[in-house]
Amino acid sequence: MKKRLYLDDKDVVGNPVCHYARFSIYLFIFWLLISGSLHLKFLIIGIIASLTVAWVCTPLFMIRNQSQTKKYFALAVPLPGLAVYLIWLLKELILSNIDVAKAVLKKSLPITPEVIRFQVKYDNPLAITLLANSITLTPGTLTLNVTADGIFEIHSLTPAASEGIKSGSMAKKVARLLREPDYFTVISEGGTLCTPST
Template sequence: MEKQGVLNNNNIVGSTLVHKLAMFVVLFGFWMVLSGRTETKFVVYGLITAIVTTWVTYPLLLVPNKDGSKRYFVFGVSIPKFIMYFFWLMWQLVLANIDVLLATTAQELDIDPKVVRFYFRADNPMASVVLANSITLTPGTVTINVTDDGLYEIHALTKGAAAGVLDGSMQKKVADLYGEKFDFAVAEGEE
């Protein structure tokens, strides 16, 4: 049953060939950078390794959505958009880092730790992964739980960090990145 699901690619979002080609190019580039040798022998080894790795791991990198009607390729995201998101995230990290550094080294600890909750629903499971990872990566906020129905429970260290999570800007960016509709709500009255 599971095997049939892998072979039947009707429900895969995007083109299988494009996914495999992109994965092959990335893996081969990685090989070339790590080996750093351009003799024919090593390039051919690299080509064979990249092809076999792509062939073996591609079915494992398809994640189903919640009701199992579609399957998404894990790296099936627009590269320019992702790079834009990465730099936006880096800038947020700089701001949050300075915020946490000042809060923890102030003479009186300037902290207000609490758990904040919000709902963010996305069909693509990778959107949840990227959002939860981005929140954890930002100092001052750690994702401590994500439930199946899209409830995120975040431990926030400072007032600014809690407000930053609940204003929905990062959720908007992630929804745009994965082409999802923006489904975000702050969960009230659960603390």
């Protein structure tokens, strides 16, 4: 059976040629940074190396969705949107650090551990990974499990952390960044649906 060329693969979301070109540009920029030279010889070697490595490695960056019907390119993230998301995440990290520090320093230790379950309908595995890791990075919250049907189980330490998860702000920002459905529903432990905060 002849192996299908990824540039002709209809399962790839987006334009495979654009994915290859983007990867080549990223590699060439990396080459310029590590070579530290703009001489013509180094530029030509960098272009050839970048095109070759991108050609060989682009298929390795294709990630299949849960249903195995689509392939997403792992580097197909809009850089301006990613920069805005990272700045917002940094702000959340600082606020969460302050919240947890206040809880720990108070004599009464005002913590209310809680497991929150919510569901999103992401198809892109990168969106699921980004959301799960962003929650875990944020002090006071930890991703315990993610099921195949998009149900996240999150442990929260403080009331503010719980409210942050239940509001769905992080899930919605990830959805916008990676162009996924803006669906977010909090599920109670008993399995009944709760109205998410707005």
